[in-house]
Amino acid sequence: MLKVAGLFTEYPNERGQIVRAAQDVSFEVPEGKLFTLLGPSGCGKTTTLRSIAGLERPRAGEISVGDRVVYSSARNVFVAPNRRGFGMVFQSYAIWPHMNVFQNAAFPLEVGDRRYSAQEIRDKVLRVLRAVQLDELADREATKLSGGQQQRLALARALVMEPQLLLLDEPLSNLDAKLRERMRFELKRLQRELRITTVYVTHDQSEALALSHSIAVMNEGHIQQIGTPREIYERPRSQFVADFVGTTNFLDGTVMGRGAEPGHFRVRTEFGEVEVRSDDDLRGNDSVVLSVRPEDVELAEARPQGDNVWEARVDQKVFLGEFLDFQVRLGGRILLARSHPSLRTPIGDAIYVKLHPEKCVALKAA
Ligand SMILES: Nc1ncnc2c1ncn2[C@@H]1O[C@H](COP(=O)(O)OP(=O)(O)OP(=O)(O)O)[C@@H](O)[C@H]1O
Ligand SMILES: [Mg+2]
Secondary structure, three states: OEEEEEEEEEEEOOOOOEEEEEEEEEEEEOOOOEEEEEOOOOOOHHHHHHHHHOOOOOOEEEEEEOOEEEEEOOOOEEOOHHHHOOEEEOOOOOOOOOOEHHHHHHHHHHHOOOOOOHHHHHHHHHHHHHHOOOHHHOOOEHHHOOHHHHHHHHHHHHHOOOOOEEEEEOOOOOOOHHHHHHHHHHHHHHHHHHOOEEEEEEOOHHHHHHHOOEEEEEEOOEEEEEEOHHHHHHOOOOHHHHHHOOOOEEEEEEEEEEOOOOOEEEEEEOOEEEEEEOOOOOOOOOEEEEEEOHHHEEEEOOOOOOOOEEEEEEEEEEEOOOOEEEEEEEOOEEEEEEEOOOOOOOOOOEEEEEEOHHHOEEEEOO
16 A cells, blocks of 8 residues: 655765665555654654654655655655645644534544534544543633644544555653553554554554554664564564564584574584574584573473573572573573563572574674
8 A cells, every 4th residue: 555665765964974764665565554753762763753754855766655656766756744634743743722522532533635524523523532631621722632642633634534555653652651551552543443554663662562554763864674563572683673572592613514403503602502593504614693582591390391592590580570680690691581570490500491492593793
């Protein structure tokens, strides 16, 4: 549905240098799906979104929605933002101060090309206000809303048109943790229900994992990897992605040869030989970095069956209620392991560590 191809957007800075904000950005979003741009501050997420909206003019590339090209450097096409008809909520959202909540949300319906009856407007507006939990405040003046409420109103206003494409830039950033989580579910439900094709921008990895059909992880203007939340989390293709999305243990190693199964390799580390998995075609003597998630470091007081098992020692423990974080010493390394709080091994005691080859991802060292 949305197709972005070879997009380059750049800015001049104060010293006349070029800021390469979006570099060769390409992705596609199928009809009705929610696609997230995820990455650290300054990586080019907002720039990419504003380029799709038409608020920035890229240097090169092509953007199309369905079979309508809205930007093409090669064909010299640039459709003005207000003619693109996308719904938007930006990082700095704007609500209209001289209107109440209901009027703000109804405004796009009243000024749009299509005519709606008063009853239709009422139904549509109340539906979106209910979704963002502002229906009780429909008569409140917009200026008398809290920051988080204003943000939700901006979201309602973008949703009310049921636009072909919805562009959201950190739309939940001003909400407290509890409300943000609730809104996350609401937004997901609403997006799925209305099947609005959405590009969502966030630097919050748990938000991205929770909401998205597909995620693009960005760094320094470039897309590093595109995949489903599970692919991004379980099969990172680079150290940057493994590190940015979730918590992980990195272990240096050297490839010794192929493992027992296709895609498996044997890797020498400072505490011994580990059977691992890799999507790269690794060769003997390649330097690699293993990424192992703390919840995949299996701990047991009795020696588990099978290979990839070592004896370690409990160094630290942190009780977090629903789980217990262990730091265990293995050779000269400290590994972070997340386990069920029922495991009570005291600090200083021996404990066995088991690593499942499928959960040890070998990445080519940078
Ligand atoms: N109008 C501008 N003029 C010059 N440089 C800009 C402009 N807008 C953005 N930049 C620069 O482009 C780069 C990408 O910025 P962008 O706003 O796209 O990042 P972001 O990923 O949205 O970050 P954040 O998570 O902090 O919102 C940054 O280095 C930023 O300083
Ligand atoms: Mg931004």
